Amino acid sequence: MSLLKRERDQPEESQAEKGLSGGSLLDLRGLGLAVPAGRDWRPLVEEVDLSIGRGEAVGLVGESGSGKSMTARTILGLTPPGARVTGDIVFDGIRVTGMERRALRGLRARRIAMVFQDPRAHINPVRSIGDFLTEAMIANLGVPAPEARARAVRLLSDVGIADGERRMRQYPHELSGGLLQRVMIASVLAVEPDLVLADEPTTALDVTTQSEVMAILDELRRERGMAMLLITHDLELAAATCDRLAVMYAGRIVETQAAGALTATPRHPYTSGLMLSRPSIDQVVHRLPVIPGRPLAAFEADDGCAFAPRCAHARPYCADGRPAVVELEGARVACTRAGELTLQGES
Amino acid sequence: MTAVATRVRGTLGRFSPSRAARALGIPGVAAAALIAVVLTVTLLAPVLAPYDPDQPDLFNSLAGSSAAHPLGGDALGRDVLSRLMWGARTTLSGPVLIICLSTVVGTALAVTAAWAGGKVDAVVSRLLDVLFAVPGIVFALITVAVLGPGVTGVVLGLAVAYTPYVARVVRSAALRERNMPYVAAAWVQGRSAFAICVRHLLPNLRPIIVAQSVSALGFAVIDLAAISFLGLGVQPPTADWGLMVKSGLDSATRGQPLEALGAGLLIVLVVAAVIVLGDRLGKEGDQR
Amino acid sequence: MSDFVIEAAGLRKEFGQAVAVDDVSFTLSRGQSLAVVGESGSGKTTVARMLVGLETPSGGSISVCGRPRRGGRVSSAERRRRAREIQIVFQDPYSSLDKLQRIGDVVETSLALHFPLTPAERRRRALELLEAVGLAERHASMLPRQLSGGQRQRVAIARAIAVEPEVLVLDEAVAALDVSIQAQILNLLADIRERSGISYVFISHDLAVVHQISDFAVVMSGGRIVERGDTRDLLRDPQEEYTQALRAAVPRPGWKPTRRQPA
Numbered sequence: 001m002s003l004l005k006r007e008r009d010q011p012e013e014s015q016a017e018k019g020l021s022g023g024s025l026l027d028l029r030g031l032g033l034a035v036p037a038g039r040d041w042r043p044l045v046e047e048v049d050l051s052i053g054r055g056e057a058v059g060l061v062g063e064s065g066s067g068k069s070m071t072a073r074t075i076l077g078l079t080p081p082g083a084r085v086t087g088d089i090v091f092d093g094i095r096v097t098g099m100e101r102r103a104l105r106g107l108r109a110r111r112i113a114m115v116f117q118d119p120r121a122h123i124n125p126v127r128s129i130g131d132f133l134t135e136a137m138i139a140n141l142g143v144p145a146p147e148a149r150a151r152a153v154r155l156l157s158d159v160g161i162a163d164g165e166r167r168m169r170q171y172p173h174e175l176s177g178g179l180l181q182r183v184m185i186a187s188v189l190a191v192e193p194d195l196v197l198a199d200e201p202t203t204a205l206d207v208t209t210q211s212e213v214m215a216i217l218d219e220l221r222r223e224r225g226m227a228m229l230l231i232t233h234d235l236e237l238a239a240a241t242c243d244r245l246a247v248m249y250a251g252r253i254v255e256t257q258a259a260g261a262l263t264a265t266p267r268h269p270y271t272s273g274l275m276l277s278r279p280s281i282d283q284v285v286h287r288l289p290v291i292p293g294r295p296l297a298a299f300e301a302d303d304g305c306a307f308a309p310r311c312a313h314a315r316p317y318c319a320d321g322r323p324a325v326v327e328l329e330g331a332r333v334a335c336t337r338a339g340e341l342t343l344q345g346e347s
Numbered sequence: 348m349t350a351v352a353t354r355v356r357g358t359l360g361r362f363s364p365s366r367a368a369r370a371l372g373i374p375g376v377a378a379a380a381l382i383a384v385v386l387t388v389t390l391l392a393p394v395l396a397p398y399d400p401d402q403p404d405l406f407n408s409l410a411g412s413s414a415a416h417p418l419g420g421d422a423l424g425r426d427v428l429s430r431l432m433w434g435a436r437t438t439l440s441g442p443v444l445i446i447c448l449s450t451v452v453g454t455a456l457a458v459t460a461a462w463a464g465g466k467v468d469a470v471v472s473r474l475l476d477v478l479f480a481v482p483g484i485v486f487a488l489i490t491v492a493v494l495g496p497g498v499t500g501v502v503l504g505l506a507v508a509y510t511p512y513v514a515r516v517v518r519s520a521a522l523r524e525r526n527m528p529y530v531a532a533a534w535v536q537g538r539s540a541f542a543i544c545v546r547h548l549l550p551n552l553r554p555i556i557v558a559q560s561v562s563a564l565g566f567a568v569i570d571l572a573a574i575s576f577l578g579l580g581v582q583p584p585t586a587d588w589g590l591m592v593k594s595g596l597d598s599a600t601r602g603q604p605l606e607a608l609g610a611g612l613l614i615v616l617v618v619a620a621v622i623v624l625g626d627r628l629g630k631e632g633d634q635r
Numbered sequence: 636m637s638d639f640v641i642e643a644a645g646l647r648k649e650f651g652q653a654v655a656v657d658d659v660s661f662t663l664s665r666g667q668s669l670a671v672v673g674e675s676g677s678g679k680t681t682v683a684r685m686l687v688g689l690e691t692p693s694g695g696s697i698s699v700c701g702r703p704r705r706g707g708r709v710s711s712a713e714r715r716r717r718a719r720e721i722q723i724v725f726q727d728p729y730s731s732l733d734k735l736q737r738i739g740d741v742v743e744t745s746l747a748l749h750f751p752l753t754p755a756e757r758r759r760r761a762l763e764l765l766e767a768v769g770l771a772e773r774h775a776s777m778l779p780r781q782l783s784g785g786q787r788q789r790v791a792i793a794r795a796i797a798v799e800p801e802v803l804v805l806d807e808a809v810a811a812l813d814v815s816i817q818a819q820i821l822n823l824l825a826d827i828r829e830r831s832g833i834s835y836v837f838i839s840h841d842l843a844v845v846h847q848i849s850d851f852a853v854v855m856s857g858g859r860i861v862e863r864g865d866t867r868d869l870l871r872d873p874q875e876e877y878t879q880a881l882r883a884a885v886p887r888p889g890w891k892p893t894r895r896q897p898a
Contacts, residue, residue, distance in 0.1 A: 063813040063814060063815060064784075064813050160894060206674035206675055206840065207674065207840065207841075207842075207881065207884040207885060208674065208880055208881060208884045209674075210884065210892075211883070211884035211886075211892045211893055212892070212893070212894055213892075214892035215891075215892035215893050215894040216894060218892060219894070233813065233814060234886060235814075236886035236887055236888070236890070237886040239886075239888070240886050240890045240891060240892065241892060263888060273815065274814055274815065277814060277815050277817075277818035278814050278817075278818070278843065279818070279821065279843040279844050279846060279847035279848075280843055280846070280847075280887070281842050281843045281846050281870055281882070281885050281887055282887065284846060284847055284867065285847070286825075287822045287825060288818040288821055288822055288847065289818075290815065290818045290819050290822060291815040291818070292819075294783045294785055294786075294813070294815070294816060295813055295815060295816075310815075346888045527730050527731075528725040528726075528727060528730050528731040529730060529731050529732050529733045531689055531723075531725070532723065532725065532731055532791070532794065532795075533733075534688075534689065535687045535688065535689065535718060535721075535722060535723050536718050536722070536744075536745055536748060536794070536798065537711070537714045537715035537716075537717070537718035537719075537748055537749070537798075538744075538748060539711050547733050547736075550733075550735050551733065551734070551735060
């Protein structure tokens with residue numbers, strides 16, 4: 001169980017351990033997602049390569065339209081109607097893409113779980129918290145009902161809800177958003193999955209509640225050796241809670257690096273711009289360094305580098321074709337100029 | 348009010364038949380086509396009708412289908428086809444008038460209640476609930492009792508009866524719209540309540556108002572026909588589908604079923620088409 | 636004229652049994668930016684709505700530009716005069732514009748209500764205002780749905796400053812925007828303040844944003860002000876436990892999420 005004691009601040013060591021643990025848990029290879037638009041296809045996600053090791057936490061960061069949420073949903077087969085998935089999703093050595101619905105459901109029920117942004121929309125409002133928590137254990141894991149209830153109370157206590165017996169009898173509308181999100185996390189823990197997909201789990205919460213919910217998620221995930229894919233727009237939050245970060249723009253991953261390295265020495269101009277344009281609690285600048293224009297979705301991007309029109313470092317040749325992904329001192333960057341640029345990270 | 352005119356013109360300006368057809372779907376388009384045919388025949392009745400609808404012809408009395416009279420004649424030998432064509436005018440103009448009145452009054456009440464809130468809203472809502480609980484026929488009977496049998500009394504009575512049908516739905520939509528931040532912004536800008544209601548709320552409520560009035564129109568056709576059938580609405584010898592069902596039943600027992608069948612079938616078809624269209628318009632409104 | 640554009644004293648608001656705002660007092664000087672910071676349920680939005688007259692205080696007083704605001708019914712002329720003192724921009728850029736109203740008309744309506752301009756002058760002024768918030772002439776003929784969230788928020792700002800108010804209340808005005816757009820709008824707001832000397836009341840839950848945009852801040856919790864002061868001092872060295880917890884919860888370099896005592 002050396003994985004549990006791993007320090008996040010030492011990416012080299014974690015890389016080494018990942019090698020020992022026998023490759024990655026989840027592998028996305030050239031993943032693409034397109035939805036029908038008239039006679040054409042409208043791409044939402046393109047050529048996403050991403051792997052998550054056992055017990056590893058990876059942050060997938062991006063603005064609206066970047067395709068980060070769609071990537072996570074595609075892993076679970078929660079794609080829009082008529083959508084076309086290309087590339088491969090390999091989970092624990094099994095190819096998930098093209099898997100039949102039944103098997104995919106089994107995978108979803110036991111090995112991959114999802115925490116959504118709005119727990120209220122994903123928890124049945126007319127059933128009690130107890131029913132919600134025990135349902136999956138009874139139906140999917142075959143746990144007897146009394147034992148399931150006892151386990152549910154223990155899980156609630158794990159996520160910091162002390163009077164579990166009383167909470168089990170309550171209904172979703174009686175709980176605050178923060179408490180409900182903890183119930184959601186408890187329900188995820190109930191099936192002890194190998195991978196948790198957390199889609200903006202704290203965006204709807206207050207900052208103090210966010211801190212607490214992230215701490216709970218982080219702590220319990222480590223204890224149980226679960227891997228996590230955290231989808232968020234908040235780079236700082238992802239950097240603080242994940243081992244590695246992937247930054248998405250216009251449906252593609254533009255940069256992947258260990259969290260600490262990415263914030264210190266970003267390799268893609270978008271990553272750097274995103275960090276610098278966020279106001280800081282420690283210092284005030286006369287004017288924030290901005291990225292001009294607005295974030296694009298994959299289908300809005302021209303042929304060249306999708307970020308080039310907003311990029312301060314763009315050259316005319318950036319419009320010629322998609323930039324290839326290059327390896328650069330442990331980073332994977334999709335920028336033609338990555339090698340020659342020195343970009344500012346967090347101060 | 349010029350603003351409303353501009354808004355309406357603007358909406359029509361963006362109207363495209365193919366987009367409308369897609370929004371309505373096949374049932375909606377079929378319903379709209381049927382209504383269009385009925386309306387055309389109604390307007391062109393003086394040209395299209397082969398005979399004077401009120402001209403008795405004893406040789407044609409209770410006659411069956413023939414080349415000269417495709418739907419035969421009624422008890423007095425009047426041409427049934429011509430009477431159906433002319434009858435559409437009275438049968439449809441009454442409900443249209445009823446719905447115009449109840450839509451205007453209902454929308455005004457609804458928007459006033461939603462805007463004012465509090466006691467005004469409570470009073471208006473209770474009033475609408477009470478009106479809604481009373482069947483339309485009862486109102487029509489009351490006004491007929493006061494004004495005597497005839498179209499005017501029935502139209503007034505049914506207009507009152509249909510007011511809550513429009514007003515209740517529009518009120519809840521107006522309440523939702525009234526709480527939108529853009530309304531608050533207009534208020535903070537210093538716009539008058541009247542201007543906000545007329546220039547912001549009404550245009551945004553238009554799809555719901557149209558959908559609700561159109562489906563109410565279907566029910567008004569039935570109600571008015573039923574009242575004419577009872578002998579309290581349209582008076583003979585005017586041609587009217589409701590009346591024709593009544594007199595046609597008598598003829599049917601004497602071997603000429605086409606009058607009652609034709610009038611009855613037209614009522615059913617028109618009502619069904621209007622309700623389908625109203626439903627489709629409502630769905631389109633939801634998507635906006 | 637008074638030195639203060641806003642003086643709020645002992646503000647209180649009750650909704651039925653619940654007390655949303657309790658004994659809130661603050662002042663805002665001309666050209667200054669005041670942040671009202673708090674989490675959901677702190678009462679900060681209710682304070683904003685009382686300032687612009689969307690809610691009537693249950694107690695206490697508000698003076699804007701030295702004139703006390705009395706509650707109850709006011710004439711339309713008085714409402715328009717108040718409008719020229721204080722305006723508001725809301726959080727959600729999608730519902731704060733009428734989806735049927737063209738962008739140019741949004742700003743022109745605002746101008747027509749307050750200034751005696753000929754249609755041509757009004758048109759020209761509207762385009763100037765759109766340009767001032769970073770939009771182009773072609774946007775004037777567009778409908779809100781044709782614009783992005785950030786662009787809509789620019790329209791909402793143009794509509795508010797068209798009236799040339801003394802104070803602009805920004806109720807979580809950048810909270811719903813993408814990070815890269817948020818920075819653009821914050822810079823735009825800073826530019827507008829520098830050019831016009833307008834004052835801001837900036838309602839926000841986001842301490843980093845507050846740090847960038849405000850001179851002074853009050854921190855609200857449970858309807859009351861728990862701490863106040865110069866924004867930089869307040870955030871560098873918060874005195875109250877609540878403000879400290881709030882600050883500690885902001886993700887930043889080297890930060891780790893922490894658990895409080897089990898609830």
